[in-house]
Amino acid sequence: MDSDGCDYDWDKEVEEFERSKAGVKGLVDSGIAKVPIFFVNDPLESNFQNGVKVQIPVIDLQGIHERSRRIEIVDEIRKASQTWGFFQMVNHGVPISVTDAILDSTRRFHEQPKEDKMELYSSDGRRNVRFYTINGRLKKPDAASWRDAFSCTFMDDVVDPLVIPLVCRNEITEYMKHMINLRDVLSELLSESIGLHRDFLQKMECMKSEYLSCLYYPACPEPHKTFGTVKHSDPTILTVLVQDGSGGLQIHHGDNWVDVPPIRGALIANIGDLLQLITNDKFKSVEHRVLARSTGTRVSAACFFYPSTDRMMKSYGPLKELMSEDNVPLYREVNYIEFVTHYQKKVRGGNSALSNFKLQQ
Numbered sequence: 638m639d640s641d642g643c644d645y646d647w648d649k650e651v652e653e654f655e656r657s658k659a660g661v662k663g664l665v666d667s668g669i670a671k672v673p674i675f676f677v678n679d680p681l682e683s684n685f686q687n688g689v690k691v692q693i694p695v696i697d698l699q700g701i702h703e704r705s706r707r708i709e710i711v712d713e714i715r716k717a718s719q720t721w722g723f724f725q726m727v728n729h730g731v732p733i734s735v736t737d738a739i740l741d742s743t744r745r746f747h748e749q750p751k752e753d754k755m756e757l758y759s760s761d762g763r764r765n766v767r768f769y770t771i772n773g774r775l776k777k778p779d780a781a782s783w784r785d786a787f788s789c790t791f792m793d794d795v796v797d798p799l800v801i802p803l804v805c806r807n808e809i810t811e812y813m814k815h816m817i818n819l820r821d822v823l824s825e826l827l828s829e830s831i832g833l834h835r836d837f838l839q840k841m842e843c844m845k846s847e848y849l850s851c852l853y854y855p856a857c858p859e860p861h862k863t864f865g866t867v868k869h870s871d872p873t874i875l876t877v878l879v880q881d882g883s884g885g886l887q888i889h890h891g892d893n894w895v896d897v898p899p900i901r902g903a904l905i906a907n908i909g910d911l912l913q914l915i916t917n918d919k920f921k922s923v924e925h926r927v928l929a930r931s932t933g934t935r936v937s938a939a940c941f942f943y944p945s946t947d948r949m950m951k952s953y954g955p956l957k958e959l960m961s962e963d964n965v966p967l968y969r970e971v972n973y974i975e976f977v978t979h980y981q982k983k984v985r986g987g988n989s990a991l992s993n994f995k996l997q998q
Contacts, residue, residue, distance in 0.1 A: 647777055651675050658758035659751045660770045660785035665855045666751075676863045678780045691895045693888070694721055695903070699728035701822065707829075715830035722908040722923030723888050725900055730822070731815040733902040736879045739851070742808035743936045746787050747853035749804060757787070757802070762981075765790040766800045773981055782866045783929045784854045789813075791847040793945050805851070813849060816877060816940045820844055823875065823906065831916055833958055843911070843953065844874050845945030854885070854927060854935035865927035865935065872980035872990060873909035873941040880905070883935040889924040897925075910991050911943070911976060914968045917955035922991070944973045968994045 650673060657663055664673070694717040700706030717724035746754070746768075757768040768787050775781055789796055789809060794817055798810050824844050825835040838844060854865040865885060880886060886897040886905075897905065913922040927935070944953075954970035971994050980990035 647675060651771070651775055651781075655760065655771065658755040660747075660754075660758070660768070661783055662747060662785055662853065662855050663751055665857075670858050672783070672857065672859045672862050675775060676781050676783055678863055678867065679778075691890065691893075693895065693897055694724040695900070696724050696726050697728050698726055698730070698822070701826070711826055711829045714826055718827070718830060718908050718920040720921070721888070721890060722913075722921040723897065723905065723925070725897075725903045725905050727900065727903050729819060729904050731812075731819060731904065735812055735815055736902055736904070738808045739812040739879060739938045740881050740936050742805035743787070743851035743853060743938055744934070746802065746805045746851060747785055747936075753804075765792075765796060780863065780867055782927075783857050783860075783863045784852055784865050784927070786853070787851045789849045791849065793846055809849065809851075812938070813847065813940075816847060816849075819877065819904070820847070820875075820942055823877075827875070827912075831919065831956070831959070833956070837958075838874075841953075842945040842948045843915070844942040845948070846943050848873075848941040848943065850939045850941070852935075852937045852939065854883075854930065856932050856934065857929040858931075860929035860931050863929050865929045866925075868924050868926040870922045870924050870990075871907060871909040871941060872911060872977045873943045874912045875909055875942045876907040876939055877942070878905040878907065878937055878939045879903075880937040881935060883930070883933060885928040885930060885935055886937075887926055887928065889926075894926070909941075910980065911953060911973070914971075914976075914991060914994065915953055915956050917959055917964060917967050919959065943977075949973050967996060969996055 654673065694713065696710060696713045696717065698710060701710055714724070754768050757766065759767040760769050760771050760773055762772060766789050768785070770785050771781050789801060791813060798806055801809055821839070824838045828835050828837040857863060868889070880899050882899045882901060884896065884899055887894040888897060907925065908920050908922050910922045912920055950972050952970035952972050955966040955968055960966060976990065979993050
């Protein structure tokens with residue numbers, strides 16, 4: 638039964654939505670007044686809409702090649718990764734024209750006529766380039782996110798640019814060049830902040846592939862019932878996000894949901910579950926979500942970094958270089974395919990995938 642006491646066929650409703658290939662924007666364009674039930678979240682989750690105003694770390698990367706300044710930056714990254722799992726970056730080397738362009742092209746892609754996007758619509762994550770709302774199969778009682786996504790997978794840093802739609806091809810290609818350059822910088826800084834040699838993570842090839850997701854959050858007729866993105870943590874090593882000025886992103890810190898205020902041109906770094914595992918809980922992955930909104934639209938672009946093709950089936954575990962009598966491994970070794978497969982089964986329920994790989998102490 639739905640909230641009005643009427644018969645409701647969950648599977649049929651989801652199937653019809655997917656068959657439309659129009660996404661959430663298609664629902665909005667149709668003039669709906671109520672959110673379909675498969676988008677409706679647990680009322681207890683929806684009680685935490687108001688974000689606490691707390692200063693999230695903002696790290697200035699200016700001067701990373703100067704010894705004294707680099708030591709300061711590494712220390713700031715270490716503290717932020719241990720206590721927040723999130724930090725914003727400024728003076729990161731990606732021109733503001735490039736971050737503006739990826740956001741503008743994200744909006745252009747999603748605001749095309751439905752017919753221009755339908756061929757790309759797919760819930761199959763094996764497709765390198767696709768447009769989707771539901772990633773994989775949605776099962777009760779999980780809720781879908783009130784947003785559409787366009788994604789490109791860059792295995793080992795490579796994707797054929799001709800498979801990217803012309804409406805956003807140049808902007809995505811240029812943005813990813815900068816993401817790969819920034820990835821190399823952050824890989825060094827994270828290695829040093831863990832207490833290891835700067836090329837340690839590079840040699841592990843655990844940040845050698847990228848998944849870019851260009852996200853579009855339309856206005857919602859009942860924003861108190863759903864989320865733009867349901868709460869989750871990321872299964873990757875690191876995520877780098879650029880968001881527009883709309884706001885709505887929140888992280889779970891302490892016992893509160895904390896707003897992540899937009900800073901034009903800034904990039905957000907988000908520690909992933911796999912980095913928490915290999916650092917043996919020294920760095921923390923954190924749950925985050927996006928609120929739905931009653932007016933306007935929000936766009937963002939998230940770049941997820943994960944292992945190279947050659948390392949997909951090789952095991953990752955707590956780094957032996959960090960282990961001691963006082964710091965014993967908390968997790969078993971696991972390859973990335975197993976890790977992300979388990980994550981995909983757990984993420985919509987809001988459960989951490991990490992718990993499945995914990996060792997008995």
